[in-house]
Amino acid sequence: MKFIPHTEEERRQMLAALKINHTDQLFQDIPEEVRLKRDLNVAGGLSEMELSRHMADLAKLNSGTDEYICFLGAGAYDHYVPSAVKHILSRSEFYTAYTPYQPEISQGVLQSIFEYQSMIRILTGMDAANASMYDGASALAEAALMACATTKRDAVVVARTVHPEYRETLNTYMSGPGIKVTEVNYQDGVTTVQEAAKVLDKNTAALLVQYPNFFGCIEDLTGLAEAAHAVGALLVVCADPVALGLLKSPGQCGADIVVGEGQALGLPLSYGGPYVGFLACKDKFLRRMPGRIVGQTVDVDGKRSYVLTLQAREQHIRRDKATSNICSNQALCALAVTVYLSLVGKKGLRQVAESCVQKTAYTRDLLAKIPGYELPWTTPVFKEFVIKTSRAPAEINRQLLRHNILGGLDLGLYYPELAGHMLICVTEKRSQQEIELLAQRLGAIA
């Protein structure tokens, strides 16, 4: 397959216009010594029919959540995606456009981002949001950099209850400018204000926590905010946006910057990406915000319209002085979030969140009654919980797979002290029957 439209006659005319015989003459600036003198060894050249078959064959080598009952969460969630979301996303006026550099012909994406920013602001309880980040993990790292720039300090404190891969990402980002990262341990599944206060000091730019945290437990944001503010540090919260349909917003609890992963709001699991990070903050930090931002304005005729704004912070203008290097972000994924939140609306998001809470509580109670399984903590949870198992989680998961169940995450891989513990996730998609099947199978294994 080729996507090159040139006919032989057109090629001839173009070469004639350029007064050359062969296109090779266009490449004469490439010195002999660096020329590739053989063909690229890359398979392909398939017709569309062969290609469709090949891709379908590859896809068939995978078995996903349409074949298995999914109790895996840990940062990627099997929530329901309304049909209309993918239909809007497949409008090619949206997906074949680039960054809206020419606002006159990009009002569609600009307005959708403005609406996205509004919705993220409302959910997080912040003053303003940007036009999206790569994912939750990199958004958290960017928030840490933002806090360091704002406070002019070069150390951050992160709770161990933050997603392990988010902490790894944070460490990678901090290694560049040489920012010190200290971790705070947890008790009963949550970060205590006392433990946090011990490691916070006047060099700390930010305390970073997750809400609900990696174990599904709900952190005491208000207390943690006070502890951070007491030493002049910011509170950065990495929040599950679905939970924000029900829980107090981080803004209300004293957070300064709120980030998170938006995948749960209308994006498929897709083996980990593309997802979408969000980032929102208080007005006073606005000019330190990374990434792109859309603002409302008027055109020459006074019509309300939207445009990329505060570009003086951005890399194409400020170069090495920019607030971040973000250029392409995740605009189409942000559109999915906007459509999702429009469809579920005020009531629907709360319904989804309540459904998660109720089903998780039901599952937790049910599993805790099975011999060989116990709850390490009684801390309130949202859509995930930790359970201690008498047999190795890897072994349990292998057995569950035979019954088409994707079991929980083996926590020993990430927390040595939690070897023999699993993280189970229950979204609104899990039915009573599926939950009871899980309990039944776990009972049989134990």
Place this chain on the structure above:
Amino acid sequence: MTEKLIFELSSPGRQGITFPDIDVPTAPLQKLLPGNYLREEAPDLPEVSELDTVRHFVRLSRMNFGVDVGFYPLGSCTMKYNAKVAEDAASLPGFTNLHPYQPAELTQGALQLMYEMQRDLAEITGMDEFTLQPAAGAHGEMTGMLIIKAYLESRGETKRTKVIVPDSAHGTNPASATMCGFKVVEVKSDERGGVDLESLKQVLGPDVAALMLTNPSTLGLFEDNIKEIADLVHRAGGLLYYDGANLNAIMGYARPGDMGFDVVHLNLHKTFGTPHGGGGPGSGPVGVKAKLAPFLPKPVVVKQGDRYDLDYQRPQSIGRVKAFYGNFGVVVKAYTYIRALGGGGLKQVSEHAVLNANYIKHRLSDQLRIPFPRLCMHEFVASPPKDLKEKGVKTLDIAKRLLDYGYHPPTVYFPLIVEEALMIEPTETENKETLDQFADSLIKVLAEARENPDTLKNAPYTTPVRRLDEVTAARKPVLGWFPE
């Protein structure tokens, strides 16, 4: 034509989608979550029907310009046609329904695809190993520079704190280097548009970590001194970083790895035809020479016998730059694109991208000022004729007038070193007729500028909204909807 905000279409009690009743025995919410954790009121999201929602976003889509709508010669962005077959492939349930923590035995197809992609990209660029983790080109730049930093540190070379960037570079280059803790030093371009070797020699020294280079450059020119540049940088103990934004010009003709580059990033959404999505998701894989491979982000996809797996045992790895394995869905599309074309097809892509760019440049060469009158690669940079300046017509005015002719304008005011720059990149997927019509339109616009400059200064006339007040937007930012 303007469109109300979705919030303004809201009516209390309306809902776009309903959910089933909870089918498990429930407990009072207050018993499950302490009251002080709960919101008093549901968040103020819009309340609209499904039809309201669909119509709203379809109306918005009609106010948006994509490659499927018309010619999009946005320089340095490579806005080529995005094959529909790749969209279909990426939406196969076997790809979309995979949880990232599923065991490898259930994701062999996905892992095979990623593995083959890593190998293909290595072959195309002449590098040894690849990571698919970075989410976009700039993210790849940061990843690449952190790899360089980790490599130098592993050799005890901690005094190498400077990164050299040409004055024509993308803004992301200096921004990425700075994020990694490097100090940026700019090097000038010479009169042929390449890196000025004398200036380069002056800044090279024991404190230099790397030189970041785009080749072909942002001026659309092939850096023909590349071997000498590579030797100079390597002799000074630094590494050479390749910004892959312009790879579309050279596939099958030359490889960064053979030119002496140590690290490259690619933009799958540019060269490998995945949609740009209105500004993302992109994908920015990073490739390295063998000596740098231990520092790649983890995990890396590996093949053991017939089985594919994720390798986390990489003690020297820089860590990870995002959760999970990258923008997998985008990788599926790029993989589909590569399998459509194969090695021979990829070379034809570059051949025709360069042919198209030179053809448009030829058509416009007596109309615009071409600062570097050499053969261009897949794009070229020009300035408007001198007499327009006297009439007060700017490049921006030309761009805005082109909107009325149904085009997305070229990139404007970049690279920074060219006066009133206009950067045109037609890509290989446009036919001669489109190129001719565009050239004719631009010539007509230049004529209009001479006859009646105000026509351009007040353009566009036919778009949903006209010139926007960007200054007020930045001075008094209104960044979201607030209830009245």
